[in-house]
Amino acid sequence: MTREENDELTQVGPRTPGGELLRRYWHPIAVAAELTPERPKKRVRLLGEDLVIYRDPDGGYGLVAEQCLHRGASLYYGFLEDGGIRCPYHGWLYDKTGRCLEQPFEPAQSILRHTILLRAYPVEKVRGLLFAYLGPLPTPIIPPWDVIARGDGTRRIEIHPVLTCNWLQMQETNLDPTHNTFLHNKTAYVLGLRPDWTFRPISLEFEVIEWGVIKRRAFGGDNGYREEGHPAIFPNVLRHSSGWGPIDLHFRVPIDDTHTQTFWLGFDPSPDGSLLEESEDPPSTYIELKDEEGNFHMRSFPSQDSMAWETQGPVRDRSVEHLGAADKGVALWRQLLKENIEKVKRGEDPIGVIRDPDKYRIISFSASK
Ligand code: FES
Ligand SMILES: [Fe+2]
Structure with a gap:
């Protein structure tokens, strides 16, 4: 194996070949019970990206890039309110899809907030684990192992x-x-x-x-x-x-x-x-x-x-x-x-990616119980 081949198999960041492959799968990144009403946010790093996962007051989960798009303060210190996470520095508010809903000090007619999109990813809670998917939409399903x-x-x-x-x-x-x-x-x-x-x-x-x-x-x-x-x-x-x-x-x-x-x-x-x-x-x-x-x-x-x-x-x-x-x-x-x-x-799905939720009800492995 050459160094270049080794890099291709081991690199996990965005726009690397290995990273793009890993972005076709869901990965557990935290235990849901760690996010409580008292401590609803956690910093996580996945596939080379610094992120904040949070549980909002209505019980849903969000996962967004840690750094605010304005001037880069950490959203880990943000406020969970008004349908999203609000930056602690100047109050820009983002929803779970990364759209910026408010910029409190910009003129009302400003289009600035419509021109930006924070990186944000889907989260699913399964059996007490929070799984994240960092790849292109639509998401595949979490395989029913x-x-x-x-x-x-x-x-x-x-x-x-x-x-x-x-x-x-x-x-x-x-x-x-x-x-x-x-x-x-x-x-x-x-x-x-x-x-x-x-x-x-x-x-x-x-x-x-x-x-x-x-x-x-x-x-x-x-x-x-x-x-x-x-x-x-x-x-x-x-x-x-x-x-x-x-x-x-x-x-x-x-x-x-x-x-x-x-x-x-x-x-x-x-x-x-x-x-x-x-x-x-x-x-x-x-x-x-x-x-x-x-x-x-x-x-x-x-x-x-x-x-x-x-x-x-x-x-x-x-x-x-x-x-x-x-x-x-x-x-x-x-x-x-x-x-x-x-x-x-080539733009194809790699093995093990399931898109049809009705295709498998349960995936077992016959010989080893
Ligand atoms: S750095 Fe986030 S609102 Fe200014
Ligand atoms: Fe072992």
Whole structure:
């Protein structure tokens, strides 16, 4: 891979090829319960853009560029009133679509406010998470993944700390089943957390499906078997299922080229398949990855994975790496990214973009529950 190709796959900002691809998908950017009547605004950064998300007094959500178009003060300090957010500096008022409704010190007949449009993006609350869409309109739908759509269980949210690394380093792990043996199993064994570690797959298969890639691993020995791995959902999600029932979506949300935050949405099925009532805002947990000295504590999967992601550097230079046969899933994902970047350049939808809300009621993955 050349440096230029690496840039194309990893850059997330506006008008970059990778950024344009990522702008065809919804991304979770905050937990709805964080926005309360007392603290209704939050600064967020997504795909290299500084934004303010807010909950207005009637319960709707807005997401706008942080800097006012007048002279650039932060709308984070603004007032939520009169149908929008009002700049704290000179009072320009913007609605949720970015139109400027008032400029208190301009002449009544001025056309200035009609000539400007603040960047503003749609927000949707789904299962307690606020999703944003920064791409061209009309918006696609948020795919009804089973974790989101199923009614026979309850949900939970995990918020992981922002890591100083590019999103693709994180997603590539999802196409890399061999990392389990050392990064997870041996690490846990050395820490006394498990009795053995040498269990390793003897072969790896990857199949491209409508939503991304399904992995399969075969294990040898007397009790050899073949196992369906966790699907990687294009472009930046992992669907992780545990044998006993829980299913999690791990969203690797690109904040900018060198920062990424993971949000988990977990689903715990009811034991008997019954439909359960649950709160509109599932319980959320903030995860610690490091010890008090600032080192990864390595005692959990997320801490171990995050060590591997962050220590590759802010943006891994893939022009100097050495891929082997065991990296074929990683190579496949990069190929998918390139193909879909080209689709977006041609004006087509990349894979996984759904526009017809009636097409899928629920999206499951057959083999791995
Ligand atoms: S800087 Fe926002 S109104 Fe002047
Ligand atoms: Fe892992």
